[in-house]
Amino acid sequence: MLSGLTKFILGFFLAIAVLIGGGAAIALYFxxxxxxxxxxxxxxNDSPSVKAQAPKATQAQLSPSSTSTPTESPKATPTAKPLPSxxxxxxxxxxxxxxxRSQPNQEAERIGGVTFNQKIIVLEESxxxxxxxxxxEGSEQEGWVKAGNTEKVDE
Structure with missing residues (x-):
């Protein structure tokens, strides 16, 4: 009888130890x-070395289609100023x-905005x-934007 009681007590503590150990292992895993x-x-806009993940415009979006209305004559564009060096x-x-922005920092006053794909002239870098x-382009408004959000276009 003593061996049966010992087996029961030992089995009970072993089962409790397995349950506690398994529960602790699962808790530690999660x-x-x-x-x-x-x-x-x-x-x-975090770093100038990071490229923008904006969708690229296709050639069809950049050039007018042959079915569009006739474009205005070249005289419609005002006299283009030469670009600064x-x-x-x-x-x-x-x-x-x-x-x-008015100054090259995030806390500077916001003086306007520039839309996606808008043409600009990059004057200098900070x-x-x-x-x-x-x-x-086509305006005299100047300001600062985060680098890495623009790309050079061929003329």
């Missing part, structure tokens, strides 16, 4: 899985558009290469 942070998202023509590649001073 705690470790939730404790791993996800990869940091990379936005195109070091400046180049570009366009906005950020799909949501950009905020035009010292840290994180901002670009631009002028809206």
């Amino acid at each position: 705690m470790n899985r939730t404790g791993i942070p996800p990869a940091k998202p990379v936005y195109s 070091g400046a180049y023509r570009g366009r906005v590649t950020w799909a949501d558009g950009l905020s035009l 010292g840290d290469k994180g901002w670009q001073k631009i002028r809206l």
Whole structure:
């Protein structure tokens, strides 16, 4: 009888130990899985080395189709000013558009906006290469936008 009681007590404690150990192992597994942070998202305006993930315009979107209405004559464009030295023509590649700021920093006053695919003239870059001073094409409005959200266009 003593051996039967010993087996029962030993079996009971062994079952409790297995249940506690299994529960602790499962709890540690799920705690470790939730404790791993996800990869940091990379936005195109974080660094000038990161390219914008905006959708690329197709050739059909960039050039007028043959079935469209006739275009105006070249005299419709005002006399184009020569670009300042070091400046180049570009366009906005950020799909949501950009905020035009008075100074090259995030806390500067917002003085306007630039829409996706809008033509611009890039005048200069800030010292840290994180901002670009631009002028809206066909306008005299100038301001700063985050670098990496524009691309140079061939004329």
